Amino acid sequence: MTTVSIIGNGNMGTAIGGIVTAGGNNVEFIGRDADAAINGDIVVLAVGYPAVAEVIAAHGDKLAGKVVVDITNPLNFETFDSLVVPADGSAAAVIAEALPASSVLKAFNTNFAATLAGNTVGDNAATTVHIAGDSADAKALLGSVLQAGGVASVDAGALARARELEAIGFLQLTLAVQEKIGWNAGFALIK
């Protein structure tokens, strides 16, 4: 039994929590209360990128030794024309630097919430969660929780590949806001 702590209860956190419980694992939702205990083996930072620093300030010490999952798409939402992280880096890299005692993964940022809740991209394509990270054990743990919940995942490589995953998330968001794709659709990984 794996416990997953989800910080944030928006549509992404809710969808991820649904997968975890569908697989028979435990979920706890954590708010912004800095005194809240965090019991999860995996902690999902299910907040927007601008809120991540605040979450780390509130909870960072309790994340040591845990698998921490960054799901953010760090867009400049005013211009929709760039990311707000360094061009040769990623939100995940920024978070990993802030949490040196945690195993940071990038995951879920290429999945719209509806594709996680429904486990399909559009009508027919299976949802796949890309997982990037430098710890094979951490990636395997998250992958096993997803598999238990019936959701496919793929090892996208080292945490450095978060840069490419964030590029996919960025482009996918620009296509969705222009209504070129639906919010229940986007990029499906076909094997």
Added chain:
Amino acid sequence: MTTVSIIGNGNMGTAIGGIVTAGGNNVEFIGRDADAAINGDIVVLAVGYPAVAEVIAAHGDKLAGKVVVDITNPLNFETFDSLVVPADGSAAAVIAEALPASSVLKAFNTNFAATLAGNTVGDNAATTVHIAGDSADAKALLGSVLQAGGVASVDAGALARARELEAIGFLQLTLAVQEKIGWNAGFALIK
């Protein structure tokens, strides 16, 4: 009737040429002969990124006023861990700078050749060609040639989005060389 000149006769150039002729438009294949005439309204640089500079040196003057399509994935193929273009740029941006009198588009780099030849990603998903560029007319011209050939395309935005398209191509190649996806598969855009 649109004429498309394709420089390079590898599997990508061949597949793109097949789409053009399927739509009733003209194709001419151009080799490295610097004296060759280039008659196309659209010129596809269907060579690997390391060969692009040589192609531009040979043919660049003849590309003025034309739509030039960059299909490259500028990977460091020794490390498979980075691109060889500036982190805040793209191969398309490098090419556009070298060809200021051309309308440069990024397209096809997220499509494996077999997905263009067969018009499907894997068994069931439709192929979509992402087209990024700063000229709406140029994007519409290429899109119409693809549509005539039965292949869907999407306007991926300004040429700056080539950076994200190259990130997708990069990640897709890393997944294929590790046999996590097939060379007839990869990212499908579901609407």
